[in-house]
Amino acid sequence: MREFDIQLLRLKKVLGVTEDQQVAQFLGMTKHAFSDRKRRGAFPMDKVLALKATRPDLAIDDVYIRTGRDAQADADDSERRAQTYTEVQEYGELMLERFKRELRSISPEEELLRLYREATEEGMLAILNTARAVRKKKGE
Secondary structure, eight states: OOHHHHHHHHHHHHHTOOOHHHHHHHTTOOHHHHHHHHHHTOOOHHHHHHHHHHOGGGOOOHHHHHHSOOHHHHHHHHHHHHHHHHHHHHHHHHHHHHHHHHHHTOOHHHHHHHHHHHSOHHHHHHHHHHHHHHOOOTTO
16 A cells, blocks of 8 residues: 555544545645645645644644654653653662662671682782781681
């Protein structure tokens, strides 16, 4: 099916009509002029936009007519995505603060283990040698 025909079906649905003649009347076109546009596949979106501007009572959604997508649904989806993003961002910030608090409360032994695990092989060896050199002897 041609794009013109798909858009025409959407426009008919929005206007609540079934005949091309009725669409032509809404758009202020003659039956012949509308038929000519239909034959050429030149959808009269300019006329649709003019009708939308002069007849707000018809609630014409030109985005829907052009693309099949509901402009309000798209706006709602965008708002939902923005809200979800904000919630995820706030949760991430909350978790970061929690992590920072936990890091501040870490014991020296745990900190030493963390540093050891993150060290290179050379660093691990240096940490072990330092620990051996400064360890307490029995009875001290």
